[in-house]
Amino acid sequence: MAYGIITNARKVFAQNQLANGAKQDLVALDDASFEFEQGEIVSLLGPSGCGKTTLLRIIAGLLPRTSGEVSIGGKKIDGPYEDYGFIFQSPGLMPWRTVIDNVLFPMDILKTNDAKAKARAMDLLHLVGLKGFEKTRPHQLSGGMQQRVSLCRALIHKPKLLLMDEPFGALDELTRMEMNDLLLSIRKETKAAVLFVTHSISEAIYLADKVLVFSKRPARIALSMTIHLGTTRSHLTRFSNEFMQAERRASEALGIVKPEFQVNS
Amino acid sequence: MKGTSLERIFYPLLGLVLVVSLWQLVCILWKMPTAVLPTPLDVAFAIQKNWVTLFIEGWITLKASLCGFALALILGIPLAVGVALFPRLNLMFYPILIALQSVPKVALAPILLVWLGIGIESKLAIAWLVAFFPIIVDTSAGLQSTPKELLELARSLRSSRWQTFIMVQFPAALPFIVTGAKVAVTLAVIGAVIGEFVGSSEGLGFLLLSATSQINTALAFASLFALSIMGMLAYLLVVFVEKLLSPWLPPDNHNH
Numbered sequence: 001m002a003y004g005i006i007t008n009a010r011k012v013f014a015q016n017q018l019a020n021g022a023k024q025d026l027v028a029l030d031d032a033s034f035e036f037e038q039g040e041i042v043s044l045l046g047p048s049g050c051g052k053t054t055l056l057r058i059i060a061g062l063l064p065r066t067s068g069e070v071s072i073g074g075k076k077i078d079g080p081y082e083d084y085g086f087i088f089q090s091p092g093l094m095p096w097r098t099v100i101d102n103v104l105f106p107m108d109i110l111k112t113n114d115a116k117a118k119a120r121a122m123d124l125l126h127l128v129g130l131k132g133f134e135k136t137r138p139h140q141l142s143g144g145m146q147q148r149v150s151l152c153r154a155l156i157h158k159p160k161l162l163l164m165d166e167p168f169g170a171l172d173e174l175t176r177m178e179m180n181d182l183l184l185s186i187r188k189e190t191k192a193a194v195l196f197v198t199h200s201i202s203e204a205i206y207l208a209d210k211v212l213v214f215s216k217r218p219a220r221i222a223l224s225m226t227i228h229l230g231t232t233r234s235h236l237t238r239f240s241n242e243f244m245q246a247e248r249r250a251s252e253a254l255g256i257v258k259p260e261f262q263v264n265s
Numbered sequence: 266m267k268g269t270s271l272e273r274i275f276y277p278l279l280g281l282v283l284v285v286s287l288w289q290l291v292c293i294l295w296k297m298p299t300a301v302l303p304t305p306l307d308v309a310f311a312i313q314k315n316w317v318t319l320f321i322e323g324w325i326t327l328k329a330s331l332c333g334f335a336l337a338l339i340l341g342i343p344l345a346v347g348v349a350l351f352p353r354l355n356l357m358f359y360p361i362l363i364a365l366q367s368v369p370k371v372a373l374a375p376i377l378l379v380w381l382g383i384g385i386e387s388k389l390a391i392a393w394l395v396a397f398f399p400i401i402v403d404t405s406a407g408l409q410s411t412p413k414e415l416l417e418l419a420r421s422l423r424s425s426r427w428q429t430f431i432m433v434q435f436p437a438a439l440p441f442i443v444t445g446a447k448v449a450v451t452l453a454v455i456g457a458v459i460g461e462f463v464g465s466s467e468g469l470g471f472l473l474l475s476a477t478s479q480i481n482t483a484l485a486f487a488s489l490f491a492l493s494i495m496g497m498l499a500y501l502l503v504v505f506v507e508k509l510l511s512p513w514l515p516p517d518n519h520n521h
Contacts, residue, residue, distance in 0.1 A: 060421055079423075086421045092414035096436045108432060109422040 001074065002035035003193055004059070004161070009033070009068035011054050027218035028054045031068070034212055034224060038160065041187060041194040043204035045250060046214030052197045053165050055219070059195065060086055060163050072161065082110070084161040085154025085192075089169050091146035093138035093153075100125065100134040103152040110157060117156065124152040127189065128182060144175040148182070155190060162194045169198070177235060180206055184233060201254075202238060205229075205246045213253040223253035303483035311483035312490060318472065319491040326457050326468040327495050329385055333392025334453040334499070338446065341397050345404035350430065362401060370395045370456070374463040388460030388468070395456040396449035400442070407441025408434050443507045450503050454496045469495070 011029040029051040036042045044052040057063040059070055061080045070077040072084075085106075093102045103121040107113035125131060128148040138146055147167060154162060168176040180203060187194060198204050204211050205227055213223040227246055229237055237243055251257040285305045291297065292304040299307055312319065347354045348362070374391050381387040411434045419429045461470025469488050476484035 062417055062421060080421045082423070084421070086418065088414040088417070090412075090414060092412060092418060094415065094433070094436065096439070105418075105432070106422050109419065109424045109428055 003038040003040075003073060004036045004195075005069070005071045006035070006055075006059065007033050007069040007071075009055060009058055009070060010066050011051070011058060011063070012066045029058070029065075030218040030220050032219065032221055033068075034221065036193055036195070036210070038193055039187070039191045040209045041183075041196060041207050043208035043211045044195060044197045044214065045201065045204040045211055045254075046199065046219060047216055047254070048199055050214050050217055051219030052214050056163050056165055056195060056197050060084060062086075082157065083159055084163050085157070085159040087147075087150055087154045087162065087164040087167045089166045091138070091143070091150040093146055093149055095138055097138075098134065099130065099136050099138065099141070099149050102138065102149055103156055105153060106157050112157075121152065121156060124155055125149075127186065128152055144171055144179060147171065147179065151182070151186070155186070155192075158190075160192055162192050164194060164196045166197050166199065168203070169200075176200075176203065181235075183207060188231070201247055201250050205243060205250065206233065206238065211246070211250060213250050215253075223249065225249055225253075300480045300482050303486055307483040308486040308490065311481075311487040315484060315487060319469070319487060322467060322469045322472045322488075323491045323495050325385075326388075326454070326461065326470060326492070327499065329388040329460065329468065330392050330450075330453040330457040330495075330499060331502075332385075333389045333394075333456060334396045334446075334450050336389070336393045337396035337400050337449055337453065340393075341400035342404055342442065345401045346408065346430075346435075348401075349405040349408035350426075350434075359405075362398075366398045366402070370398075371459050374459055377460075378464045383464045383466060387463075388457050388465060391460040391463075392453040392456035396453040399448040399452065400445045403441045403445025403448075404438060407438030407445075410441070411437045439510060443503070443510070446503050447500065447507075450499045451496055454492070454499055458492065 009029060009032045011027075013026040013028055015024060015026045032055055034042070044055065046052045054063065058065045059072070059077070061070075061077050064078075072081070075081070094105065097105065100118070100121050103124060104113050104117060107117040122131075122134065125134060128151055130145060130148055130152075133141070133145070138149065141149070150167070168179045171179065183194070183196075184207065186192075194207075196204070196207055208227050211223075211225045211227060212221050213225070214220065215222040225246060227242075229240070229242060248257060252259050289305050292302055297304075303311070344358075348359050349355070370391070373394065374387075377390045377394075378387050381390055415433050415437065416429065419433050424432070457468070458470035458473075461468040462474055465471045469492050473485050473488040473492075476482070476488060
C-alpha cells in the first residue's frame with residue numbers, strides 16, 4: 001500500500017454572494033485523488049489561488065475537508081499529527097530566538113529538547129550550509145538563509161513527510177535553484193517524502209518524481225505526470241529533451257500552450 | 266539620522282542655544298515683567314535656589330506616576346490577554362473598554378478626589394487610569410497580530426493553548442506591549458500632575474500651582490523644567506527595560 005493515499009478530497013468554503021444577498025459556496029478543491037510513496041517528491045503545480053495550498057493544508061490536518069479521505073502511513077488523518085514538517089512561503093522564524101533555538105522550536109513544543117536534539121540541530125545546520133550561524137538572530141540572515149533555517153526546523157523531529165507550500169517562491173531565481181539542489185540532497189539524506197506546492201513549471205519538474213498539474217478553481221488534477229530524470233540531477237538536466245517535453249506537457253495542461261499549435265507530436 | 270557623532274551633538278546644542286537666546290532677546294526687547302515671562306537666567310536662578318525642593322517634590326510626583334504606571338501594567342496586561350485569547354471575554358468586555366477609552370479620563374479627576382481624598386491615592390488612581398488604556402489596546406493588538414504561519418506551525422505540532430501563548434503569542438506581542446508602555450508612562454506623569462492640580466498639598470504639580478498663585482513665574486518655569494526632566498527619565502526607564510527584554514529587535518524596530 002502506498003505511504004500516502006488521498007481519495008476524492010474536496011473542500012467547499014461557505015461564502016456570501018453580495019449581488020443578491022444569497023449564499024453561494026466556493027469550491028476550492030474538487031475531488032483530488034492521488035498516491036505517493038515514501039521518499040518520493042511530488043510537485044503540486046498550478047496557478048495562484050487554485051486550491052493546491054488548500055490540499056496541502058488538508059493533508060497536514062490543519063484544515064478540515066468537506067469530504068474524501070486522507071491516509072498517511074496507514075493512518076486516517078483528521079487533525080495535525082507528528083509525522084510531517086511544514087514549510088511555509090515565508091520563513092516564519094521567531095525574531096526572539098537564535099537560529100539554533102528556532103530549529104529546536106518543535107522540540108520545545110514536543111518536550112524533547114535534549115542534548116541529542118541539539119546535536120541533531122547542529123548537524124542539520126551543517127547540512128544546509130549554516131555552520132557557524134547557530135547564535136545568529138534571524139533578521140541578520142538573507143531570505144535564502146532564513147528559508148534554510150526553516151527547512152532545518154521542519155526536519156528536526158525526523159518527519160517522514162515534508163509539506164512545502166511555495167517555500168522558495170519569494171526567493172530570486174539563482175537562490176531558488178540553489179535551494180532546489182539542497183532539497184534534492186536532503187531527500188537523499190532523510191528519505192522523507194515531499195509534497196511541494198509551486199507555480200513554477202521548471203521548479204516543479206526539476207524536483208519531482210511526479211508532477212500533479214492543477215486546473216484553475218475549482219482545483220482538479222488536470223494531469224499526473226511521472227518524471228523520468230533519474231535521481232541525480234543537475235541544472236544541465238533542464239536542457240534535456242525529457243525535461244523540455246515535460247515542460248511542454250505541463251504547459252498544455254495549464255492551458256498556456258494550446259495542443260493544436262504543436263509542430264511535431 | 267545622518268552626520269558624524271560630533272555633528273549630532275553640535276547641532277542640537279546650537280539649536281538649543283539659539284532658542285534660549287531668542288527667549289532672552291524677547292524678554293529684553295519687549296521689557297517683559299518677570300511675572301509674565303521670566304528670562305532664561307531667572308529660571309536658571311530659580312532652579313539653582315530651589316533645587317532641593319524641586320528634587321523632593323519631583324520625587325513625590327515620580328513615585329505616584331511610576332506606581333500608577335506599574336499598576337496599569339499589572340492589571341492591563343492580564344486583562345488584555347483575557348480579551349485577546351478568549352473570544353467570549355472579548356465579546357463581553359472589549360466594547361466596554363473601547364467605550365471607556367473615549368471618556369476623557371482627566372475629567373474623572375474631581376470624582377476620584379471625592380472618592381479617595383487628597384493624597385497619593387487619588388494621584389495614583391488618575392495616573393493609573395490614563396496609563397491603563399494604551400497598555401490594554403496595544404497588548405491585545407499585539408496578541409492578535411501573531412504571524413499566521415507561527416500559529417499554524419504551533420498547531421501542526423499539536424501545541425497546547427498554553428504552549429502557544431508562552432512560546433509564540435506573548436513574545437511576538439512584546440514589541441507592541443513596549444510601545445504601549447512608552448505611551449503609558451508619559452501619560453502617567455501627566456495623570457499624576459493633574460491629580461496634584463485638582464487636590465494635593467505636595468508634588469511638582471502643587472508646586473507649580475502655588476508658584477503661579479504667588480506670581481512666582483520663574484519658580485513655575487523651574488517646576489515645568491523639572492517635570493519634563495522627570496518625564497524623560499520615566500520614558501528612558503521604559504526604553505532601558507525594552508533593551509533588556511528584547512535584544513533581538515533590530516535597532517530600527519525600537520521606535521516604531
